[in-house]
Amino acid sequence: QVQLVQSGAEVKKPGASVKVSCKASGYTFTSYAMHWVRQAPGQRLEWMGWINAGNGNTKYSQKFQGRVTITRDTSASTAYMELSSLRSEDTAVYYCARGPLLWFGELIMSYFDYWGQGTLVTVSS
């Protein structure tokens, strides 16, 4: 069965960086995209970016461009999301979510069929 298992909760100071991992199992890792979605307390879900796990190409939300980096290690079937220059507003639960590779001339946004359990990142001085 498909499983996405994320790393544990983090507490960071403003200005620091955080790196969250997402280990995939139960499917061919390189045949899908991995997305990162966050949810601040009481807020809607917010898409941050994706990586094509097959070729490593990435796409980021304009809101996070320059602060977020998504990478993957195919040998470990693991994706990573690093967010830098943290501020208090970045306090949220961060999810990885698998998405099928949808093509329309180029890779386009998909839906998310499996999700990790979430990682709480708290930014506080």
Next chain:
Amino acid sequence: EIVLTQSPGTLSLSPGERATLSCRASQSVSSSYLAWYQQKPGQAPRLLIYGASSRATGIPDRFSGSGSGTDFTLTISRLEPEDFAVYYCQQYGSSPPLGDTFGQGTKLEIK
């Protein structure tokens, strides 16, 4: 940019009743690239519907999706106790996403 607006914000119903949730987009969603998710407190979202009307694997047939263009609906035919949760719609199909990816959610609560 696409803005997704869900209504109502909160829906109060009893088990056994029918629930109708709405998701309206400010511009047409291409190829009915719209999905619905259910989220319970402390849990990750779960995919219910994709392509506006296709049920995801393992989703009971009391959940159905319909609509096209700018107006989409999630219907739960007979509410079970486990269906009370928050529901989000998501538009997809662009690169990168244009505007809102997710709606603000509808909370379905027990009356």
